[in-house]
Amino acid sequence: MKKTVIPVSFDAEKLSAAKLYMAQKDLSFEDEMVKAAEGLYGKYVPANVREFIELNAGSKPSPKPKKKTAPSSAVGATPCADGDCD
Secondary structure (H helix, E strand, O other): OOOOOOOOOOOHHHHHHHHHHHHHOOOOHHHHHHHHHHHHHHHHOOHHHHHHHHHHOOOOOOOOOOOOOOOOOOOOOOOOOOOOOO
8 A cells, every 4th residue: 555654743852762762672663653553543444444445455354353153053953862962
């Protein structure tokens, strides 16, 4: 997908301090901002719209979580009386 720059005003001293302390933990301020933006996108954009955007971008949509269902019984099978069916 095409990338864009988001201009955000932030106190210069706070930014400098954040970058300094993040560098000590081998973290990138920019990478963390991208993660935050992705989080906002995931929080506010409906899932069907995100899927549509991914399909239009030519990327494979992220797999949807599968719902767990109880196994169905065989049609016409009678339950075992003593619990031992084998």
